[in-house]
Amino acid sequence: MINTLYLPELREMLNENDGAELREFCTAIHPARTAEFMEGLTAGESWQVMRHAPPWLRGQIFAFLDEEKQLEILESQDRSEIADLVGDLAADDRVDLLDDIDEEIVEELLPLMPTEERREFLRLRSYPEGSAGAVMTTEAAKLDENLTVEAALQELSRQAMELETIYYLFIVDDTDHLRGLVSARQLVSAIAKPDVKLSDLMETDLVTADVMEDQEDVARKVAKYDLLAIPVVDHEHRMLGIITHDDVIDVMREEAREDAHRIAAVEPFEASYSKTPLLLLSWKRGIWLTVLFLFALLTAAALRHYDEQLARWGWLAWFLPLVISSGGNTGSQTATLIITAMALGDVKPSDWLRVVFKELGTGLVLGGFLATIGFAAAAMMATSVRDAMVIPFTLLLVVLCGTFSGAVLPLVFRRLGLDPALMSSPFVAGIIDIVGIVIYINVAMVVLSRV
Amino acid sequence: MINTLYLPELREMLNENDGAELREFCTAIHPARTAEFMEGLTAGESWQVMRHAPPWLRGQIFAFLDEEKQLEILESQDRSEIADLVGDLAADDRVDLLDDIDEEIVEELLPLMPTEERREFLRLRSYPEGSAGAVMTTEAAKLDENLTVEAALQELSRQAMELETIYYLFIVDDTDHLRGLVSARQLVSAIAKPDVKLSDLMETDLVTADVMEDQEDVARKVAKYDLLAIPVVDHEHRMLGIITHDDVIDVMREEAREDAHRIAAVEPFEASYSKTPLLLLSWKRGIWLTVLFLFALLTAAALRHYDEQLARWGWLAWFLPLVISSGGNTGSQTATLIITAMALGDVKPSDWLRVVFKELGTGLVLGGFLATIGFAAAAMMATSVRDAMVIPFTLLLVVLCGTFSGAVLPLVFRRLGLDPALMSSPFVAGIIDIVGIVIYINVAMVVLSRV
Numbered sequence: 001m002i003n004t005l006y007l008p009e010l011r012e013m014l015n016e017n018d019g020a021e022l023r024e025f026c027t028a029i030h031p032a033r034t035a036e037f038m039e040g041l042t043a044g045e046s047w048q049v050m051r052h053a054p055p056w057l058r059g060q061i062f063a064f065l066d067e068e069k070q071l072e073i074l075e076s077q078d079r080s081e082i083a084d085l086v087g088d089l090a091a092d093d094r095v096d097l098l099d100d101i102d103e104e105i106v107e108e109l110l111p112l113m114p115t116e117e118r119r120e121f122l123r124l125r126s127y128p129e130g131s132a133g134a135v136m137t138t139e140a141a142k143l144d145e146n147l148t149v150e151a152a153l154q155e156l157s158r159q160a161m162e163l164e165t166i167y168y169l170f171i172v173d174d175t176d177h178l179r180g181l182v183s184a185r186q187l188v189s190a191i192a193k194p195d196v197k198l199s200d201l202m203e204t205d206l207v208t209a210d211v212m213e214d215q216e217d218v219a220r221k222v223a224k225y226d227l228l229a230i231p232v233v234d235h236e237h238r239m240l241g242i243i244t245h246d247d248v249i250d251v252m253r254e255e256a257r258e259d260a261h262r263i264a265a266v267e268p269f270e271a272s273y274s275k276t277p278l279l280l281l282s283w284k285r286g287i288w289l290t291v292l293f294l295f296a297l298l299t300a301a302a303l304r305h306y307d308e309q310l311a312r313w314g315w316l317a318w319f320l321p322l323v324i325s326s327g328g329n330t331g332s333q334t335a336t337l338i339i340t341a342m343a344l345g346d347v348k349p350s351d352w353l354r355v356v357f358k359e360l361g362t363g364l365v366l367g368g369f370l371a372t373i374g375f376a377a378a379a380m381m382a383t384s385v386r387d388a389m390v391i392p393f394t395l396l397l398v399v400l401c402g403t404f405s406g407a408v409l410p411l412v413f414r415r416l417g418l419d420p421a422l423m424s425s426p427f428v429a430g431i432i433d434i435v436g437i438v439i440y441i442n443v444a445m446v447v448l449s450r451v
Numbered sequence: 452m453i454n455t456l457y458l459p460e461l462r463e464m465l466n467e468n469d470g471a472e473l474r475e476f477c478t479a480i481h482p483a484r485t486a487e488f489m490e491g492l493t494a495g496e497s498w499q500v501m502r503h504a505p506p507w508l509r510g511q512i513f514a515f516l517d518e519e520k521q522l523e524i525l526e527s528q529d530r531s532e533i534a535d536l537v538g539d540l541a542a543d544d545r546v547d548l549l550d551d552i553d554e555e556i557v558e559e560l561l562p563l564m565p566t567e568e569r570r571e572f573l574r575l576r577s578y579p580e581g582s583a584g585a586v587m588t589t590e591a592a593k594l595d596e597n598l599t600v601e602a603a604l605q606e607l608s609r610q611a612m613e614l615e616t617i618y619y620l621f622i623v624d625d626t627d628h629l630r631g632l633v634s635a636r637q638l639v640s641a642i643a644k645p646d647v648k649l650s651d652l653m654e655t656d657l658v659t660a661d662v663m664e665d666q667e668d669v670a671r672k673v674a675k676y677d678l679l680a681i682p683v684v685d686h687e688h689r690m691l692g693i694i695t696h697d698d699v700i701d702v703m704r705e706e707a708r709e710d711a712h713r714i715a716a717v718e719p720f721e722a723s724y725s726k727t728p729l730l731l732l733s734w735k736r737g738i739w740l741t742v743l744f745l746f747a748l749l750t751a752a753a754l755r756h757y758d759e760q761l762a763r764w765g766w767l768a769w770f771l772p773l774v775i776s777s778g779g780n781t782g783s784q785t786a787t788l789i790i791t792a793m794a795l796g797d798v799k800p801s802d803w804l805r806v807v808f809k810e811l812g813t814g815l816v817l818g819g820f821l822a823t824i825g826f827a828a829a830a831m832m833a834t835s836v837r838d839a840m841v842i843p844f845t846l847l848l849v850v851l852c853g854t855f856s857g858a859v860l861p862l863v864f865r866r867l868g869l870d871p872a873l874m875s876s877p878f879v880a881g882i883i884d885i886v887g888i889v890i891y892i893n894v895a896m897v898v899l900s901r902v
Contacts, residue, residue, distance in 0.1 A: 029656040032676045153642060160640040167618050167635065167679075184618065184635055189611040191604060205480040223704065225483045226697040228618075228679070245696045246677040252700065253674065256707035257791050260714065264787035264876060265780060273792035274802070278809055282816040285784050292780050293821055297828050299772040304832060310768055317761055317768040321750040321884050324772055329716060329743050329877045333736050336715035340708050341724035351725070358729055365733040370744055377748050381755060425715060425876065426780045433772050 026053035035064035043072035059088030083112030092137040133211040136232040136241035139164045150194035178239040262421035295430040306441040327398035327432040332425030334406025349415045359403040367399030477504035486515035494523035510539035534563030543588040584662040587683040587692035590615045601645035629690040713872035746881040757892045778849035778887040779880030785857025800866045810854040818850030
């Protein structure tokens with residue numbers, strides 16, 4: 001749904017080249033809204049509008065455009081104006097964007113960018129994707145511990161508009177080693193004591209992120225300690241940058257989406273669903289579907305192996321989907337519960353014994369209940385009540401097998417250092433399909449042969 | 452995993468009743484760490500330690516304890532001390548906690564709490580769970596638009612330690628109507644112009660949350676506009692409170708977990724996995740498992756209906772799990788993709804036509820590919836290559852049916868105002884199981900009868 005509220009007015013202002021009105025449009029409202037109202041404009045038109053915003057605001061509006069339009073503007077507009085725009089972006093956004101455009105254009109833009117921003121870009125780009133270094137920004141308030149409250153306020157006032165956040169002041173020594181932190185809250189509280197030094201206010205027990213740390217772990221820390229921003233340090237505790245709360249929210253949304261996709265056996269992809277082309281989407285799904293399909297071929301082989309039993313007791317085939325879906329459903333339930341509990345830090349691989357017992361207990365309750373309904377249904381459909389006994393025994397065993405593998409497989413994957421979400425629900429279900437068939441036919445042979 | 456690093460020292464300090472050391476332990480480190488180091492202590496011991504912290508910090512440490520211990524402390528310790536503690540908690544945390552303890556104890560605590568906190572508690576408690584009102588806190592910096600920058604800084608300095616955040620100053624009129632917002636960043640930038648009035652600095656185009664708005668929608672707004680906090684207003688635009696970034700992160704984590712559970716057909720539950728008792732867990736899973744089981748019983752009925760065909764072409768049963776799992780897996784993939792895309796605002800019900808075409812296209816690609824492998828496998832196992840043709844035709848149709856229902860069902864649920872995540876993967880898979888069987892046997896009748 002594209003916001004078309006101001007489209008006609010915007011187009012008219014553009015046609016009449018009405019500078020005053022366009023400037024008013026860019027400055028009067030929140031940059032995210034300015035960007036939203038321009039959704040219906042082409043990249044070129046949007047850029048014509050944004051050129052009327054003051055440079056510092058231009059970067060902010062640009063940051064709220066959708067990525068496709070951002071890339072089109074970067075690739076199509078005047079190089080020197082674009083270099084200025086890129087220079088005004090937050091350091092982390094700059095790296096994300098330039099990573100996605102044509103390398104040749106980046107090479108043309110780099111010499112046009114201010115030296116400091118260029119160096120920063122080259123440094124940030126060197127961190128691997130998904131690491132703290134790749135999401136951090138370098139625009140943090142760094143101050144000397146010998147500053148007084150008054151001097152710090154003035155220094156901050158000077159820099160306030162350029163920094164990503166002024167709400168945490170990081171105290172560093174001459175060589176950028178992180179010594180402590182003073183929150184703007186503490187600083188403001190101390191206004192009445194202007195001569196107090198920052199070293200007397202600062203907290204020294206800090207939560208930090210290592211520059212190579214996984215972004216998901218960093219997000220968890222920020223959430224746990226309710227931080228506004230987390231400082232990123234190297235192995236010598238030198239401060240390299242910060243990751244702010246809004247980036248943490250983005251990381252968490254992205255990771256939640258990826259986990260959900262993995263759980264449904266879809267290989268994660270970068271762009272949104274609606275912007276990912278059909279063939280790429282088919283590939284991301286096809287890889288896992290094929291693996292699952294090959295698994296399922298084993299069920300065909302297993303059933304062929306039991307051909308004699310299936311021919312003898314034809315009604316067994318009726319309950320085949322029921323048996324395997326019961327196992328599969330309980331298995332995916334358990335797998336999802338354990339995967340999300342591990343993602344939130346609630347369950348750890350060392351808890352495996354407790355988890356397995358709990359799941360076997362749950363399996364007994366659920367399996368017992370399904371076995372009862374299953375028996376009633378089978379008794380009505382099968383040739384005799386005695387024959388129908390195959391179904392409840394099978395269901396109980398298959399459900400137990402589902403809760404057991406749903407619990408153990410993600411734990412094992414985590415223990416092996418793999419993403420437990422790889423042990424996706426369809427995967428667990430696929431394994432149980434085969435095991436379920438083997439259980440089913442063997443129970444049938446035991447029960448029915450005695451008749 | 453419980454942090455046992457300081458346990459022996461803590462126990463020793465407690466035994467010796469070493470006030471100075473215990474106070475040092477409570478004040479020297481981040482309250483979240485203090486809470487973490489006390490994980491191995493009982494509720495009573497933890498409270499003995501925390502009593503040595505100054506009251507304002509006591510509330511903060513308490514807020515980081517795990518919920519079980521919090522509740523035990525509230526229920527077991529001296530009522531008047533607890534009333535003070537509860538008075539010091541953030542207003543939103545207070546409501547969450549008192550909601551979970553014995554109503555009788557709440558009645559005893561209420562008269563002991565300061566009047567203002569008591570009234571606030573009673574007011575906040577009246578908002579329905581999941582609404583903005585229920586997560587907001589009332590401790591925001593509210594200022595008059597006629598204040599100067601200097602006066603505002605002083606006012607803020609006075610209140611800084613009591614407010615949940617001082618980083619946004621909300622400008623309200625005499626009757627609390629929200630007029631505008633000045634960020635602490637703007638205020639600090641204007642330090643050099645101390646006589647400027649807030650009305651000249653404030654932004655008036657504000658993003659707000661309605662007090663009855665769903666917490667998930669509010670979280671999405673905060674994420675979209677990169678806010679530190681969002682003001683919560685009533686229908687007359689009177690400011691009632693704020694929701695801060697850390698609460699937004701908690702809401703998002705909680706919602707992501709609930710969505711993942713719904714997708715796996717587990718009814719959401721409040722406590723963590725490891726703290727939810729086995730029987731409650733079985734109930735939350737059993738409800739949906741039973742629904743799915745009744746669905747699966749329909750597959751048994753369908754297969755019984757086709758008993759003649761199954762007896763005539765016995766090998767059809769071999770490929771039954773393969774056929775239905777292929778449909779189920781593509782169906783869950785699509786359902787998850789559409790549900791997560793809707794949760795992120797990428798896909799809306801009005802996009803249904805585009806989504807359906809994309810999914811039918813993907814279904815053709817994936818179905819075509821699986822049909823090819825399936826044909827090869829069936830040709831080796833079935834009685835003749837001509838018989839084997841049943842499998843590829845069925846697979847193509849079933850996969851198309853999977854992508855189609857996976858796309859349409861969540862969209863329809865959303866359109867009906869229901870949670871699309873209710874159209875869980877096992878549910879979609881269950882529907883496809885039945886449709887898949889009907890397709891399979893009918894394709895078989897067409898292909899095989901012509902032989």
